[in-house]
Amino acid sequence: MAEPKKSVPNDKKPSRSPFSWMWILLVFLLAGQAMVFFGSGETETISWTEFRRGMLAKGDVEKIVVINKEEAEVYLKPDKIGEGDYADIDKKNSGPHYSFNIGSLENFEQTIDEVQTDTPADERIDLQYEERTDYLGNILSWLIPLAIIIGIWIFIMGRVRPSGNMGGSNIFDFGKSKAQLFEKDQSKITFDDVAGLDEVKVEVREVVDFLKNPTRYTRLGAKIPKGVLLIGPPGTGKTLLAKAVAGEAGVPFYSISGSEFVEMFVGVGASRVRDLFKKAKQNAPSIIFIDEIDAIGRSRGKAASFQSNDERENTLNQMLTEMDGFGSNTGVIVMAATNRGEILDSALLRPGRFDRQIYLELPTKSERRAIFEVHTAPLKLAHDLNLDQLASQTPGFSGADIANICNEAALIAARRNKDAVEFADFMDATDRVIAGMEKKNKIISEGEKKTIAYHEAGHATASWYLKHADSLLKVSIVPRGRSLGAAWYLPEENVIYTKEQFVDRLCATLAGRASEEINFGKISSGALDDLEKVTKQAYTMVAYYGLSEKIGNLSFYDSTGQYESSFQKPYSEATAQLIDQEVKSLVEAAYERTKKILVEHQAELEELAELLLKKEVVYKDDLVGIFGERKFAESETASS
Numbered sequence: 257m258a259e260p261k262k263s264v265p266n267d268k269k270p271s272r273s274p275f276s277w278m279w280i281l282l283v284f285l286l287a288g289q290a291m292v293f294f295g296s297g298e299t300e301t302i303s304w305t306e307f308r309r310g311m312l313a314k315g316d317v318e319k320i321v322v323i324n325k326e327e328a329e330v331y332l333k334p335d336k337i338g339e340g341d342y343a344d345i346d347k348k349n350s351g352p353h354y355s356f357n358i359g360s361l362e363n364f365e366q367t368i369d370e371v372q373t374d375t376p377a378d379e380r381i382d383l384q385y386e387e388r389t390d391y392l393g394n395i396l397s398w399l400i401p402l403a404i405i406i407g408i409w410i411f412i413m414g415r416v417r418p419s420g421n422m423g424g425s426n427i428f429d430f431g432k433s434k435a436q437l438f439e440k441d442q443s444k445i446t447f448d449d450v451a452g453l454d455e456v457k458v459e460v461r462e463v464v465d466f467l468k469n470p471t472r473y474t475r476l477g478a479k480i481p482k483g484v485l486l487i488g489p490p491g492t493g494k495t496l497l498a499k500a501v502a503g504e505a506g507v508p509f510y511s512i513s514g515s516e517f518v519e520m521f522v523g524v525g526a527s528r529v530r531d532l533f534k535k536a537k538q539n540a541p542s543i544i545f546i547d548e549i550d551a552i553g554r555s556r557g558k559a560a561s562f563q564s565n566d567e568r569e570n571t572l573n574q575m576l577t578e579m580d581g582f583g584s585n586t587g588v589i590v591m592a593a594t595n596r597g598e599i600l601d602s603a604l605l606r607p608g609r610f611d612r613q614i615y616l617e618l619p620t621k622s623e624r625r626a627i628f629e630v631h632t633a634p635l636k637l638a639h640d641l642n643l644d645q646l647a648s649q650t651p652g653f654s655g656a657d658i659a660n661i662c663n664e665a666a667l668i669a670a671r672r673n674k675d676a677v678e679f680a681d682f683m684d685a686t687d688r689v690i691a692g693m694e695k696k697n698k699i700i701s702e703g704e705k706k707t708i709a710y711h712e713a714g715h716a717t718a719s720w721y722l723k724h725a726d727s728l729l730k731v732s733i734v735p736r737g738r739s740l741g742a743a744w745y746l747p748e749e750n751v752i753y754t755k756e757q758f759v760d761r762l763c764a765t766l767a768g769r770a771s772e773e774i775n776f777g778k779i780s781s782g783a784l785d786d787l788e789k790v791t792k793q794a795y796t797m798v799a800y801y802g803l804s805e806k807i808g809n810l811s812f813y814d815s816t817g818q819y820e821s822s823f824q825k826p827y828s829e830a831t832a833q834l835i836d837q838e839v840k841s842l843v844e845a846a847y848e849r850t851k852k853i854l855v856e857h858q859a860e861l862e863e864l865a866e867l868l869l870k871k872e873v874v875y876k877d878d879l880v881g882i883f884g885e886r887k888f889a890e891s892e893t894a895s896s
């Protein structure tokens with residue numbers, strides 16, 4: 257996430273800061289304490305022992321008033337006051353002269369009783385009991401906790417709204433949106449600041465045009481999309497791209513992060529959304545950017561039973577209402593970013609909401625070079641610095657990582673008192689950034705990269721020569737999500753598959769591992785997804801589609817879902833074993849066949865793998881260059 261270079265507070269009205277509230281409370285508390293102190297100032301507090309051994313033993317006490325069975329007020333005999341031990345008490349003071357805490361009432365009464373029995377009736381102590389309500393104490397006893405709670409609340413509010421982004425943060429306007437507003441002329445980010453992402457930029461250019469020339473579209477009755485969802489791994493430039501759209505269109509940009517909604521109090525999230533949309537509409541045309549939308553837009557229902565987050569749901573509902581509410585010519589386009597598109601609530605993706613989805617990927621080598629170019633532009637570089645080399649040293653790095661490296665490198669060079677940033681500084685910076693990344697990202701070593709390249713080349717080679725495999729569009733060894741490399745196919749849209757088609761697909765999927773075995777003599781864990789797919793497919797072939805001779809025309813598929821819930825298999829133990837055997841031999845046969853194909857075309861496989869290592873992404877043209885035109889026409893694979 258990028259921090260805004262320039263932002264202006266959107267609320268300019270004068271506001272009382274939480275600190276002034278702290279002061280008021282403090283004064284209040286001190287006043288309360290002072291009242292307690294002075295209110296009891298006239299009676300000296302003594303201890304029970306002092307009382308018993310002193311005035312009680314000497315018989316100086318005239319009256320004791322026990323208050324609330326806790327405290328005793330002592331009145332001395334008038335003739336004792338102002339003399340001896342009591343010299344500093346004013347003669348006119350009618351008492352109480354002392355007070356003490358009686359501790360145990362029983363003990364106290366017993367002691368007094370003992371004294372009384374030894375005393376003549378007319379000299380006995382006058383013992384009285386009184387229930388007194390301590391108004392001040394009561395008030396304070398709830399005022400102090402209240403003050404503490406308010407204090408904590410103010411403190412939390414202060415944290416919830418990081419004051420760095422906002423000029424005046426007022427504890428009473430937390431319902432207002434704290435979206436940051438970037439004024440037109442202040443946001444100078446354009447598409448030139450976004451390196452690579454060429455395909456994405458084409459799609460996003462359209463959005464710029466919607467904002468600039470809405471009538472061109474509305475004139476013909478076309479509906480301008482309201483929401484654009486940017487999906488991609490962290491640091492791939494989603495925020496940057498949204499800002500560039502605002503910059504190119506010259507419209508205000510309101511940004512807020514989904515996670516900010518979540519830490520709010522009940523009802524606040526929804527009112528923030530309302531406020532945000534209101535503001536954006538007032539300043540239309542404009543862009544609302546919601547970062548980390550998954551924080552509020554997570555699929556409802558699924559995990560809800562565990563910990564239902566009503567606040568999140570309210571916020572989401574309010575957002576959907578707002579998006580449905582404004583017409584397509586309002587001139588407000590909502591852009592949202594997430595790195596987990598799959599967990600979003602489907603309600604968000606419905607037409608009229610975020611129906612445009614744009615995928616961003618980690619940059620390829622040439623894109624990384626371009627990003628290095630952007631971020632080294634402001635630096636003073638050594639003349640012999642080779643950006644190509646930097647790009648090839650940083651596979652799997654995101655744009656944000658690269659921006660980070662460039663800055664680190666400059667810091668390192670400065671620390672070393674250099675006049676220009678050199679290659680070595682970049683390498684050290686890379687190490688430092690890797691150390692920070694290691695926890696969240698996969699770092700790929702040269703050796704691993706080679707394994708991945710040969711694995712993907714295996715898939716590509718096999719599917720090129722398998723009649724029924726989908727035709728290949730693109731092969732990449734740029735890591736994405738859980739997988740380390742990928743091949744993109746043009747899928748056949750068949751409804752019915754023949755056994756041959758199934759088997760060819762099995763082979764294509766197994767080809768990654770087969771290539772690893774052929775080229776390195778060992779296999780790796782990198783084929784997990786492939787093997788999962790193969791196993792599932794082989795089982796469906798045998799147990800569902802009746803495609804194995806030994807099982808015959810039986811299907812244990814259950815469209816009603818009963819078997820699954822009843823733990824009971826619809827076939828005998830013997831059949832179960834047979835199914836397992838059939839699956840195994842099916843996969844084994846496919847694997848052997850795949851290896852044969854790969855060995856036959858080993859030279860081409862190697863050529864492709866090396867090209868992948870060099871370019872990281874290889875397109876259909878390159879594939880044709882290596883393998884020649886694919887022999888199977890598309891129509892031929894689409895089958896009977």
Ligand SMILES: Nc1ncnc2c1ncn2[C@@H]1O[C@H](COP(=O)(O)OP(=O)(O)OP(=O)(O)O)[C@@H](O)[C@H]1O
Pocket residue numbers: 257258449450451452453489490491492493494495496497547593594595627630654655656657659
């Ligand atoms: N394609 C790119 N070209 C130039 N700089 C880039 C690119 N991608 C990322 N960056 C740099 O990385 C920084 C962070 O990117 P940004 O905040 O846009 O990523 P993001 O995809 O929104 O990440 P997150 O998912 O973590 O919010 C940018 O400010 C920019 O400096």
Ligand SMILES: [Zn+2]
Pocket residue numbers: 711715765768769782783786
């Ligand atoms: Zn694979």
